[in-house]
Structure formats: structure tokens, C-alpha cells
Amino acid sequence: FSTDLKASGELGEDGAPKLSSIDAGGLLMTMQSKLDADFKPLAMLSKAVPAIPTPLNLGSFETRFDIKDGAVHVKPFAVRAKGLAMTVSGSHGLDQEMSYQVSTDVPIDKLTGSLAKTVAGLGLDLSKINEVGVMAKLAGSVQEPRVSVDVDSDSLRGAVADTVTTELRKQQDKALAELGRQNAKILAEAEKRAAQVRKEGDRAADKARKEAYKRADQLLAEAGSNPIKKRIAQEGAKKIRKEADKRAAQLSGEADQRADQIVAEAKKRTEQLDSEARAKGDRAVAATGSKITK
Numbered sequence: 001f002s003t004d005l006k007a008s009g010e011l012g013e014d015g016a017p018k019l020s021s022i023d024a025g026g027l028l029m030t031m032q033s034k035l036d037a038d039f040k041p042l043a044m045l046s047k048a049v050p051a052i053p054t055p056l057n058l059g060s061f062e063t064r065f066d067i068k069d070g071a072v073h074v075k076p077f078a079v080r081a082k083g084l085a086m087t088v089s090g091s092h093g094l095d096q097e098m099s100y101q102v103s104t105d106v107p108i109d110k111l112t113g114s115l116a117k118t119v120a121g122l123g124l125d126l127s128k129i130n131e132v133g134v135m136a137k138l139a140g141s142v143q144e145p146r147v148s149v150d151v152d153s154d155s156l157r158g159a160v161a162d163t164v165t166t167e168l169r170k171q172q173d174k175a176l177a178e179l180g181r182q183n184a185k186i187l188a189e190a191e192k193r194a195a196q197v198r199k200e201g202d203r204a205a206d207k208a209r210k211e212a213y214k215r216a217d218q219l220l221a222e223a224g225s226n227p228i229k230k231r232i233a234q235e236g237a238k239k240i241r242k243e244a245d246k247r248a249a250q251l252s253g254e255a256d257q258r259a260d261q262i263v264a265e266a267k268k269r270t271e272q273l274d275s276e277a278r279a280k281g282d283r284a285v286a287a288t289g290s291k292i293t294k
Contacts (some may be wrong), residue, residue, distance in 0.1 A: 003026050003027060003028045003029070004026045004027045005024060005025075005026035006024060006025060006026060007022060007023070007024030007025075007026075007067065008022070008023050008024070009021045009022035009023065009024075019070040019093075019094040019095065020069060020070040021070075022067050022070065022094065023067065023068060024066070024067035025064070025065065025066045025067065026064070026065060027062060027063075027064050027065075028062065028063055028064075028065060029060075029061075029062040030058070030060055030061055030062070031060050032059060032060065033057075033058040033059070033060075033061070034055055034056065034057050034058065035054075035055060035056040035058065036054075036055050037054040037055045040142065040143060040144075040145050041098070041100075041138050041142060041145040041147075042054055042055075042056055044138075044145045044146075044147040045102065045136055045138065045147055047147075048113075048136060048147045048148075048149045049104070049106060049115070049134055049136060049149055050110065050112055051084060051104075051106040051107065051110040051111075052081070052084065052086075052102075052104070053081060053082050053084075056081050057081055057082075058079045058080075058081055059079070059080065059081070061077055061078070061079045062077065063075050063076075063077035063088075067094075070093055070094050070095070071091045071092065071093045071094065072091055072092050072093075072094070073090075073091040074088070074089055074090055074091060074092075074100075075089065076088065076089035077089070084104055084105075084106075085104060085105065086102055086103065086104040087102070087103045087104070088100065088101070088102050089101055090138070092142075095141075096141045096142045096143070097140070097141050098138055098139065098140065098141065098142065098145070099137075099138070099139055100137070100138040101135065101136070101137055101138075102135075102136045102137075102138065103133065103134070103135045103136075103152070104133075104134055104136075105131040105132065105133055105134070106131060106132055106133075106134045107130065107131055108126060108129055108130060108131060108132050111132060111134075114149070115132075115134060115149060115150075115151055118150070118151045118153070119132060119151055119156070122151075122153060122156065122157070124156065124157065124160045124292065125160060125164070126160065128163045128167075129156070129159055129160060129163065132151055132152070132156055133151065133152030133155040133156060134149060134150070134151060134152065135149065135150050135151075135152055136148070136149045137149075154293075157292055157293045158293060160292055161288070161289040161292040161293050164288055164289070164292060165285050165288070165289050168281070168284060168285045168288060169281075169285065171281075172277075172278075172281035172284075172285070175277060175281070176274070176277055176278065176281070179273060179274060179277050180274075182273075183270035183273060183274065186266050186269065186270055187263075187266050187267065187270060189266075190262050190263050190265070190266030190267075191263060193259075193262050194258075194259035194260070194262045194263050195259070197255050197258050197259040197262065198252075198255050198256060198259045200255065201251055201252050201254065201255020201256065201258075201259075202252055202255065204251045204255075205247075205248035205249070205251040205252045205255075206248070208244060208247050208248050208251060209244045209245065209247075209248040211244075212240050212241065212243065212244030212247070213240075213241060213244060215240055216236070216237035216238075216240040216241050216244075217237070219233045219236050219237050219240070220233045220234065220237050
């Protein structure tokens with residue numbers, strides 16, 4: 001290991017340093033480190049969490065530390081051993097009294113003893129959960145360590161909630177996709193009916209125009225060659241054609257309005273169905289997530 005250390009303190013009358021007076025800080029780095037199986041804190045920790053191996057080959061790590069009031073305070077640092085990632089932090093006194101926390105994610109199939117019972121007691125669906133967060137506390141002294149362990153139930157509930165939420169979202173997306181196909185059919189049918197309405201409107205307008213124009217032509221024919229009758233007939237025919245064009249435009253316009261209304265109502269309906277489906281799915285997700293994390 002290597003370290004960058006700055007320290008100061010007082011010496012007692014016997015020339016030995018006063019532990020409570022030492023004030024120091026620095027950086028500790030290791031290229032390779034190992035805790036032997038007979039190191040009591042590790043033995044106790046491995047007994048409580050069998051997934052933590054003994055001996056423990058930590059490899060390389062670095063951490064900052066401070067020494068104040070006779071205790072070494074270690075900043076949180078991460079280590080890996082046999083694929084197990086751990087975060088370690090805490091302190092120990094120069095008199096070997098300690099208070100450390102070790103957190104790690106343990107494969108769910110490697111949980112044993114009280115940890116397994118605690119997880120089972122949560123009543124959660126763990127079928128899609130691979131790991132469980134475990135927190136261990138080391139107290140006592142190096143020679144007489146005490147270990148307590150617990151499951152990070154909040155994190156586990158959150159992981160289960162995330163898994164369930166993801167599954168619900170997938171189901172929601174699938175349902176929305178099917179609804180989208182149904183809505184597309186509804187819109188296509190509405191467009192088809194609208195096109196038919198426009199076609200019928202154009203047909204009615206064309207029929208009305210042709211009949212009116214026919215009456216205008218007949219009026220002109222009945223006038224014969226008489227200039228006065230012919231002039232009156234021309235004015236009458238002109239009026240008939242003008243009114244016919246106006247009526248035809250009205251029929252086409254009314255048909256277009258009905259067609260547009262059919263499409264608009266279909267769009268409104270499909271948007272409503274989509275909105276209701278999304279809201280229903282969101283409520284289901286929120287309710288399920290809330291139930292799990294409580």
C-alpha cells in the first residue's frame with residue numbers, strides 16, 4: 001500500500017503519543033490487499049452474510065481518511081471480491097474499537113438464515129429479482145467483533161416496484177398499440193363514410209343542376225323566335241341556372257359539413273378512448289407501485 005499522510009499530536013511524559021491528541025488525514029491506496037480467514041471481523045461478517053467469501057481478496061482500492069479524537073474515520077470506498085461489489089465506510093479507534101458499515105448486493109439465491117426469513121416476510125414477488133441489498137454493521141473491537149445485518153427493504157421494495165412497473169408499462173403499451181389499431185379502423189371507417197356523404201352530396205348537386213338547366217333550356221325552346229318572348233325566356237333561364245348553381249353549391253357544402261363532422265366525431269372518440277386507456281394504465285401503475293413500496 002501507499003499513503004499520503006499528514007499528522008500531528010502530543011507526546012505523553014513517557015514519550016508515547018497521546019492517542020486522543022492525534023490529528024491526521026490522508027489518502028490510502030493499495031494495489032493488492034487481502035483479509036485472511038482468521039481475521040475475526042471478516043469471519044463474523046462472512047458467517048452473517050455467507051456470500052462474502054473468506055479469505056477476502058480485495059484487490060486494489062483507495063480511500064481518504066481522517067484521524068480525529070483518537071479515531072480513524074474512513075470515507076466510503078468501493079471494493080470487489082469474487083464478483084461481489086461492496087461499499088465500506090466507518091471508523092475505528094486507535095484503541096481498536098470499531099464502527100463500520102458494509103453494504104452489498106447479494107444474489108437472492110445465496111441469502112440464508114435471518115436474511116432469507118426477513119426477505120420472505122416482506123411478501124414480495126421476487127421472481128424477477130436477482131439481487132438483494134444487504135447492510136452489515138461491525139461494532140465492538142477487532143478481537144471481539146459484533147456483527148448485525150439487515151436487508152435494505154426500501155431498496156428491495158423499490159426494485160420490485162420498478163420491475164412490476166416495467167411489466168405493467170409493457171402491458172399498457174401492448175394494450176395501447178391494440179387500441180391504436182382499433183382507432184385506426186374507426187377513423188378509416190369514418191373517412192369512408194365521409195367520402196360517401198361527399199359523393200352523395202356531389203351527386204345530388206349535379207342532379208339538381210342538370211334538372212334546373214334542363215328547365216332553362218326548355219324555357220328558351222318554348223319562346224321560339226319571338227324576340228320579346230325570347231328575351232324574357234333568356235332572363236328566366238339565366239335566373240334558373242344561377243339559382244341552380246347556388247343550390248348545387250349549398251348541397252355540396254352541406255355534404256362536406258356532414259362529412260367533416262363524421263371525421264371530427266370519430267377523431268374525438270378515438271382521442272377519448274386513448275386518453276382514458278392511458279389514464280387507467282397510469283392509475284394502475286401508480287397504485288401498484290404505491291402498494292409495494294409502503
